[in-house]
Amino acid sequence: MERIVEEFKKASADPIAYGRALKEDGRKIIAFFCTYTPEEIIHASGVHPMRLFGTTRDSSAADRHLQAYCCSLVRGALAQALSGELDFIDGAVFPHTCDSIQRLSDIWRLNTAYGFFADVVLPVKLTSASARSYFEDVLAKLRSDLEKGLSTRISDDDLRASIRTYNSIRASLSELYGFVSRGASPLLPGDVSALVRGSMILERSAAERLLKELVRAHDGIGRKDTNLKRVMLVGGLCDHPDIYRLLLDSGALVVWDDLCSGSRYFEGAIPEDGDPIANLAGRYFERAVCPAKHSSTTARARRLVEAAIRERVQGVIFLQLKFCDPHAFDYPYLKETLDSHSIPSMLLEIEDQLPPEGQLLTRFETFVQTI
């Protein structure tokens, strides 16, 4: 098990090195930033989709283009693009989610030359009558753009094969997360986070095979963590493995999350038969919604409370990426809903770097002791 987890950890800790090595093996690579990216279409074209998480290194190259209120993810990704660090990629796909990602797309298009470029203009209101057929058109356009841009052809069978691969990855991740949550795994929550993030980096057929192997290696025997409090993380991206360790040191086990580097990546299977484009579009209307999209006024809070009850969560920790407006606007009503269900919560603002460890431990320990 350790060997497999280590592969995912290595890839998620240094995606650039992994991408570069893959490129040297002759693979084309297209970068993306968000779980709303229809990765299956990119994958079906034979190109490797690879998620970018920003950088903790110097991001000053991006300051010429961005105002101070842009989040560290956007700032870091642009800095990587401008500095030449991403010279191994063959393009990038930008789903329109928040304002900053949309503007990143414009700046990227005007200031870099990475070959393929596409905006995926998602519907904002997922409940409107025309949203589904509109989104099917958007996905069909991405498919034809990729075919033209990469001089290839993406057949329906290619798409169905990709959907099968992704369904398998998502099912394995879901199962592994469940093992850890139920105490039926020797793995730690930080390991599961690395598996999810690594699945966005590793070559997908390798990720599929390794995750299946990992599921099979589980025999129901887990860690004895009976004294640990059960907590859930909620927010956007959590690219900080230290959070899981610090929470463990504070006496808490992350048993579930609503993160775009977590459950929002793997929840929801796609039908493998029928029209693949319609099926792909369908998932976006069924999956857990990110606050940049609207499905109903109460959908996020309802899902959050349902997950907290299902996973016997004792406390919720909001990881608020600084300057992430969609999540910040959602926070007050989510907290209010949790309060009304007597589910304690705390808010932690994060950036590309975590707050000083001492202060973080003080907060985590206090929260864990009070829940």
Next chain:
Amino acid sequence: MITAGIDIGSITAKAAVVEDGNVLGTKVIFTGYNVETAARKVYGELLAELGLPADAVERVVATGYGRNGVPFADKAMTEIICHAAGAHHLMPEVRTVIDIGGQDSKAMAVDHKGAVRDFVMNDKCAAGTGRFLEVMARALEVNLDDFGNQSLLAPAPAKISSICTVFAESEVISLISRGEPRENIIAGIHDAVAARVYAMAQRIKADPPIMMTGGVAKNQGVVKALERRFGSPISTHELAQVNGAIGAAVLASGI
């Protein structure tokens, strides 16, 4: 049962010894470079003053940022938990605790048993902390102990709009060069601290009665400025600076 609490803060190390709920004694020294040395020194000196042998103390709880560097403690607990317990011990009716220490400020909502119901803590900068006041006292050449009383004499508090300690200091220097009376500047500084802490406390449900703890509670200027913001009286206690250590000692009897 005799228990002790050791609170290692960023500026001072505090110790308290409690017997069956009665505070037998407290001690404050500067923390200095080495946490363990400070802990042993403040605890040893307090025991000596009280004439107690170390084995008379049944349990020790350490708190503060240096809580994990006190090897002789039976348990380490966060200063938030200990300040809430200490405030409840000194004033059981308290429902909100404002603690302004050397390097951070916190607001805690406390239940009827002294347990923390919710809390919020600054983590990004020194504005709204004891360190902010130290920097300003130096710029104004006023002894920090006189800071509070001087501000109470201010006829018209100056406006300090910067929330960054360094920029606020240059704002203060501009006010000095403009001939603004010193007490007005000090009152303006206290108001700036109060505004910062009040805004932070809005994130929890800060119900009265409110108590202020930590070293800055000794500064009546900050206390009065906070009272104006909250629109409610704020209690302090002569043992406010050692409140965290008292809370730790009280909690030690229950572990």
